[in-house]
Amino acid sequence: MKKSKLAGFALCAMALTTLTQCFTDKQNEGKRLYAQHCQSCHMDDGSGLRGLIPPIAKADYLQTHRDELACLIRQGADGPMVVNGITYNKEMPGVKTLRDDQITNLLNYIQTNFGNQNERYTMSEVKEMLEACPPHHE
Amino acid sequence: MNFNYKPLAAALIILTGLFGFSCQGGDSGKTLPILGSREPVERVVNGETIIDTVYHQVPDFAFINQDSQVISQETVKGKIYVTDFFFTTCPSICPKMKSQMLRVYEKYKDNPNVVLLSHTIDPAHDTVAVLKDYADRMNVRSDKWHFLTGNRDSIYDMALSYFVGVQEDEQAEGGFAHSGDFMLIDQNRHIRGHYHGTEQEDVDRLMQDMDLLLKEQQHEEK
Numbered sequence: 001m002k003k004s005k006l007a008g009f010a011l012c013a014m015a016l017t018t019l020t021q022c023f024t025d026k027q028n029e030g031k032r033l034y035a036q037h038c039q040s041c042h043m044d045d046g047s048g049l050r051g052l053i054p055p056i057a058k059a060d061y062l063q064t065h066r067d068e069l070a071c072l073i074r075q076g077a078d079g080p081m082v083v084n085g086i087t088y089n090k091e092m093p094g095v096k097t098l099r100d101d102q103i104t105n106l107l108n109y110i111q112t113n114f115g116n117q118n119e120r121y122t123m124s125e126v127k128e129m130l131e132a133c134p135p136h137h138e
Numbered sequence: 139m140n141f142n143y144k145p146l147a148a149a150l151i152i153l154t155g156l157f158g159f160s161c162q163g164g165d166s167g168k169t170l171p172i173l174g175s176r177e178p179v180e181r182v183v184n185g186e187t188i189i190d191t192v193y194h195q196v197p198d199f200a201f202i203n204q205d206s207q208v209i210s211q212e213t214v215k216g217k218i219y220v221t222d223f224f225f226t227t228c229p230s231i232c233p234k235m236k237s238q239m240l241r242v243y244e245k246y247k248d249n250p251n252v253v254l255l256s257h258t259i260d261p262a263h264d265t266v267a268v269l270k271d272y273a274d275r276m277n278v279r280s281d282k283w284h285f286l287t288g289n290r291d292s293i294y295d296m297a298l299s300y301f302v303g304v305q306e307d308e309q310a311e312g313g314f315a316h317s318g319d320f321m322l323i324d325q326n327r328h329i330r331g332h333y334h335g336t337e338q339e340d341v342d343r344l345m346q347d348m349d350l351l352l353k354e355q356q357h358e359e360k
Contacts, residue, residue, distance in 0.1 A: 041233045049233045050240060051275035088275075093229060 030109025032095075035103060037095050038110075042078035047115035052090055057114035066118070070103050070126050070134035100127050146269045151355055169354060170322075170330040174301070176203065196299055196327040201257065201286035204270040209255070209284050218351050219253040219323050220344065222335055223297050223316050224306050225260035226272050230311045231318045235335040239283075239320070240276065246343055247282050251325075251352060254283040257296065257316050261287045300329065320344055325355055 031051070046057035054061065058068045064067065076094030080087050098106070104126040107138050111118040174194025180187055200210040220242055224232040237256060244306035246252040264272075269285040286293075297304040300321045307315040322331040322344060330351060331345040 025305070042228055043237060047237075049237050052236075052272065055232055064170070093225075107204055 026042055029102065029111075030107075031107040032111055033106045035063060037070055037098075037106075039076075041092075046110075051086065052088065053089045054081060054086070056110055058116060059083050061113060062116060062118055067129060070106055070121075070129040074098065074130065080133070092112065103130065150264065163253060170324075170350060173329040173332070193328050196323060197296075198290070198308055199296055201288040201293070201296075202266060203280060203286055204266060204268050204273045205214050205280045205286040206281075209286055213284070214253050214255070214323070215307075216325050217251050217253050217311055218325055218348065218355065219255055220348070221255040221257065221300060221302075221321050221323060222319065223257045223259050223293075223300075223302050225312065225314055226264050226268055227260070228312045228314070232338050235318050238277070238335050238338065238341040240278075240343060241341060242320075242348075244281050246348070247279065249352070250280075250346065252353065255286055256283065257286045257293050259293060259297070259316055261290050261293060271320075301332065322351065323350055325358075 041053050046055055048055035048057075056062070061081070065072075074090075074095075074096060075092050077092040078113045080089045082088075101123055104121055104123050107126065108120045110116065111120060165260060172193045176191050176193050178189045179192050180189055182188070185205050196211075198211045198253055201210055205208045220239070222235060222239065224235055226232075236256075239256065243254060258269065264287050265286075266287060273283065273285050294304060297316075300323075302317055302321060304314070304316040306313065309315075318335040320333045320335040320341065321329055322333070324330050331344065331347050332339040
């Protein structure tokens with residue numbers, strides 16, 4: 001009798017946790033972060049701005065520079081960059097305030113939306129990449 | 139006293155009908171308002187006093203475009219134009235404004251009666267060379283879309299004449315605060331509409347109004 005009560009309690013707690021997990025915005029964090037930090041320049045549909053801001057949508061750069069993207073988001077980018085055969089040269093500000101897990105969510109959102117069907121990142125993978133970011137001077 | 143209301147009522151009804159008709163005018167007769175202050179000016183012709191309405195008109199101007207050419211009221215003479223204020227390093231609303239303006243450019247790039255004028259509000263950074271690079275990268279023709287720089291105060295005064303809010307603001311992203319408005323100006327340099335340059339639907343409306351204005355212009359020329 002006591003055992004089943006305990007099991008029931010545990011089950012209830014588990015159900016509650018799952019439910020509350022569902023209602024947090026965690027799942028859509030990547031989307032939210034994109035809207036907050038990326039969208040005004042890279043556009044709602046990830047198309048960028050012709051000749052000036054590279055696209056996110058179907059960008060070969062996401063695959064060819066997969067391992068550099070985490071640092072790119074944190075530190076920003078400067079200098080020429082070739083995306084889908086077009087050279088861009090506009091500074092992108094980094095978002096230093098993003099945590100490792102947030103960058104993971106953002107990257108996975110980018111890699112699997114806007115017509116992209118690229119490999120997802122694991123959290124530990126991104127952590128490793130971020131630890132190995134090249135020294136950045138302001 | 140016996141007063142007959144009937145003719146008066148009938149007249150009122152007819153007047154209301156006429157007024158209502160002239161207000162709506164059907165879709166084909168729709169005209170755009172002239173924005174800004176207006177004042178009556180009296181003049182005497184053949185001994186009769188005539189009252190003219192003088193509308194707000196964009197004053198003369200002279201700025202330099204990405205090809206180092208002087209762009210003035212002469213450049214837009216007899217044409218309609220769309221104008222906005224931005225800066226090339228703007229991290230907030232400008233890319234969206236420019237992507238929407240590109241739609242307008244693509245639609246009217248072969249129409250000789252349409253011009254686009256984008257003023258920088260950061261002339262210290264946005265020199266002719268910077269604007270040239272910006273326009274070339276977007277691959278837009280400089281005889282159609284002029285990116286203008288010049289004297290800072292003249293640009294800011296010009297923004298006021300177009301009713302566009304701009305100011306330097308250290309708190310704002312990129313150091314400048316400005317509205318994302320697109321203003322539509324007719325061939326008489328009257329302002330005929332303002333639109334949110336960051337919103338696709340409103341820029342659709344702008345292009346509809348441009349078509350109306352071009353028709354009106356054709357009509358006037360006939």
